[in-house]
Amino acid sequence: MTAQAGKPDMKERILETADRLFYLRGIRAVGVDTIAAEIGISKRTLYNHFPSKDALISAYLARRFIAVPPSDKPPVEQILGTFDSLERRFGSRNFRGCPFVNAVAELGTEDDAVRKIAIAFKESRRLWFRDLLMQLEVADADALATQLVLLVDGSIAQDLVRNDPSMARAAKEAARVLLVNAGVEVGEQAVAKTRTAAKKRASATAASARKAVITREGG
Numbered sequence: 617m618t619a620q621a622g623k624p625d626m627k628e629r630i631l632e633t634a635d636r637l638f639y640l641r642g643i644r645a646v647g648v649d650t651i652a653a654e655i656g657i658s659k660r661t662l663y664n665h666f667p668s669k670d671a672l673i674s675a676y677l678a679r680r681f682i683a684v685p686p687s688d689k690p691p692v693e694q695i696l697g698t699f700d701s702l703e704r705r706f707g708s709r710n711f712r713g714c715p716f717v718n719a720v721a722e723l724g725t726e727d728d729a730v731r732k733i734a735i736a737f738k739e740s741r742r743l744w745f746r747d748l749l750m751q752l753e754v755a756d757a758d759a760l761a762t763q764l765v766l767l768v769d770g771s772i773a774q775d776l777v778r779n780d781p782s783m784a785r786a787a788k789e790a791a792r793v794l795l796v797n798a799g800v801e802v803g804e805q806a807v808a809k810t811r812t813a814a815k816k817r818a819s820a821t822a823a824s825a826r827k828a829v830i831t832r833e834g835g
Contacts, residue, residue: 699788705780
């Protein structure tokens with residue numbers, strides 16, 4: 617028997633509820649009894665879908681592991697835009713920090729499964745920064761990417777302590793300084809230059825395609 621159209625199946629309902637409660641209240645503070653009661657099911661039904669709380673925690677973190685969507689924006693815009701996105705998130709009354717850092721802080725580094733997924737998530741973000749920096753031909757993209765993720769995590773920690781979304785803006789300015797010191801052009805002029813170069817590449821590609829067509833037609 618399939619779930620009704622538009623209505624999540626029981627496993628998804630359990631995961632959605634666990635996601636909300638784990639993130640807002642804390643993993644240790646929320647037991648499977650609370651999750652089952654919130655949904656209106658028995659613990660046995662919950663365990664039919666997730667054999668243990670540990671399995672549910674792993675599924676919750678896997679659900680939060682979302683890749684950064686691809687973008688056509690210039691690399692500098694994408695890097696600095698990260699901090700604009702953070703500021704918007706900081707302004708939400710439901711923002712409780714990074715779920716991966718929270719999980720490691722709550723469960724301790726001895727929980728190997730949680731620590732591994734947290735490291736994998738943080739490394740995926742660092743590599744995202746590194747790939748953008750490589751496009752900008754930064755000499756030591758690897759080191760600068762590490763510095764940028766430190767700014768991200770630092771701004772999150774500061775916002776949680778101060779309840780001040782402007783911490784993201786301060787981190788953005790620090791990121792701007794790091795980029796400039798690495799020889800990256802930052803600002804409207806840099807954006808215009810990047811877009812002009814992209815248009816030139818597109819024009820050159822189109823010209824090559826037209827030439828190939830003419831050559832074929834000319835025998």
